[in-house]
Amino acid sequence: MGDTAEHGDGELRWLDEQEKAAWTGLISLVLLLPGKLESPLRQENGLTLFEYLVLSHLSEAPQRKLRMGELAFLASGSLSRLSNVVKRCEQRGWVVRMPDPSDGRYTLAELTDDGFDIVEAAAPTHLRSVRAVVLDALSPTDQKALVRIAEKLRIVPDGLG
Template sequence: MAPTATPGPDGDGTDEALWLSADEKDAWTGLASLVLLLPGRLETPLQQVAGLTLFDYLTLSHMSEAPDRRLRMSELAYLANGSLSRLSNVVKRFEQRGWVERFPDPVDRRYTIAALTDAGYDVVVAAAPAHVRSVRRYVLDPLTPADRRALMRIAAKLKVRPVDLTQETTGPQ
């Protein structure tokens, strides 16, 4: 579609909207398809193997890779691509299962540290093979090395930091 001005609410043309070109529309609908359909394909094996959502797995996985298996909650929310409130609910559930412990950051007590327990580590290790298989099947295997490099560049440009973490520069989370 060629960019076109549309009349505003008063019909005077002051509220212009530009339509997407054919290439822009294809790029957008392709991205929307990935955003809406891919998470389900990646989550289904995790649900079957370990009863985890994709967000659950990403949370545990990032903790398992951190030094001493510990991260500030705000950093963990960023890495897992979720809000602090969503992460807090998930970590509370993990605490109840004995997978995670939380405590004040000894360096700056205004922050909270989430630490993965041995039981939590066992959960992520058990779920990892199913996750890696689905990531390879649905994401990596269909792409050439050049496609993967392009995807990394695009993902870096489109990376969104959760809104409630943008305040971290002005105060603790």
């Protein structure tokens, strides 16, 4: 995966100008982008970005059902974070949990009709934000590069890898 932070002789390798620019650009995106995408969802639909991602992935799944572990991976969250969000969504009547009939060791999350209505209402808000904040600023070549970079840096959420 490349060199470590230290040379073989134990000397720390400081960032050069290009590395520093890449790192500060990435960390700015990591820290600021979620808030820019979440703010409109909160204001217009009363959802956090993570809640929207969970509901959205369920809405796209066959029969609107996914195993909790797969849902956590798709939404880029830990199982414990997902469990807390699904519990809140259950209380609102948007999601139900049940044992997986094909293997009772797993739990399925299923999107209800009310949950589908919520995600359907929030989708335009999210799409407008994604386009305005991310995609419209990137050329098709930039978008392909972003996909390639994201794949290289993909981190499996805690408890899933």
